Amino acid sequence: MNRAEKAALQLRAVDVLQMLKETRTYDELAEVTGLPAGDLNRYVNGHVLPSAERAREVVSGVGHEALGDELEARIEVDDEGYVDNSAAVFDQAFLDLVAPVAADAYEFERPDAVLTAATDGITLAAAMASYFGARCVYAKKSKETAVEEFVEARQRLQSGIELTYYLPASSLSAGDTVLVVDDLIRSGETQELLLDIADHAGATVGGVFALIAVGDEGTERAAALTDAPVGALVDVEP
Ligand SMILES: Nc1ncnc2[nH]cnc12
Numbered sequence: 001m002n003r004a005e006k007a008a009l010q011l012r013a014v015d016v017l018q019m020l021k022e023t024r025t026y027d028e029l030a031e032v033t034g035l036p037a038g039d040l041n042r043y044v045n046g047h048v049l050p051s052a053e054r055a056r057e058v059v060s061g062v063g064h065e066a067l068g069d070e071l072e073a074r075i076e077v078d079d080e081g082y083v084d085n086s087a088a089v090f091d092q093a094f095l096d097l098v099a100p101v102a103a104d105a106y107e108f109e110r111p112d113a114v115l116t117a118a119t120d121g122i123t124l125a126a127a128m129a130s131y132f133g134a135r136c137v138y139a140k141k142s143k144e145t146a147v148e149e150f151v152e153a154r155q156r157l158q159s160g161i162e163l164t165y166y167l168p169a170s171s172l173s174a175g176d177t178v179l180v181v182d183d184l185i186r187s188g189e190t191q192e193l194l195l196d197i198a199d200h201a202g203a204t205v206g207g208v209f210a211l212i213a214v215g216d217e218g219t220e221r222a223a224a225l226t227d228a229p230v231g232a233l234v235d236v237e238p
Pocket residue numbers: 081082083084184186214
């Protein structure tokens with residue numbers, strides 16, 4: 001880890017601690033993290049940075065579980081199992097915290113591009129792309145005007161409707177590593193489309209990530225299509 005990476009890790013840990021502190025006292029934060037309340041006060045207020053070792057523990061240990069809890073508190077599931085995740089996907093600051101924690105938890109390879117489908121996955125993709133210093137690219141259900149060449153993938157959905165997604169061909173190059181993300185994974189149909197697009201572009205898949213997995217059909221389907229890690233921050237019963 002070079003100095004810049006160390007500083008980035010320390011600042012990420014401070015972000016996670018500040019998020020946790022919003023709903024906790026310092027004593028409660030000490031209990032969650034196992035760190036002394038006085039030290040936590042100095043980290044949260046930005047007077048002192050945690051050591052790299054402490055920062056790593058916060059980001060990978062506490063961060064993962066706490067962000068999962070925070071996400072669960074932000075989503076509403078209706079009687080038919082449909083999820084309203086607006087409070088998560090509309091909050092870029094929250095997603096900025098998710099990115100390093102997800103990257104760490106699933107050991108995703110650093111991608112050249114983060115690929116999603118318009119529209120709900122875009123804010124998460126932007127956060128992941130920013131964290132990795134990668135491009136954020138998204139496929140759409142319509143062809144963007146003035147773009148000449150597209151990579152496309154078509155699929156017949158369970159409903160019988162055929163859906164085609166288009167990605168400007170210039171946005172992915174052969175040999176790129178791509179992280180496929182979306183806000184939610186349920187049937188895995190969208191992920192299959194995105195994996196197809198990556199394949200048509202000659203890109204290598206470095207991982208598949210969603211904020212929320214509704215049941216395990218989608219993650220199992222994605223895992224059958226790639227050797228790369230597949231993960232979701234929280235699981236919701238279908
Ligand atoms: N919001 C949502 N909740 C549950 N399943 C879905 N499949 C697609 N969108 C969904």
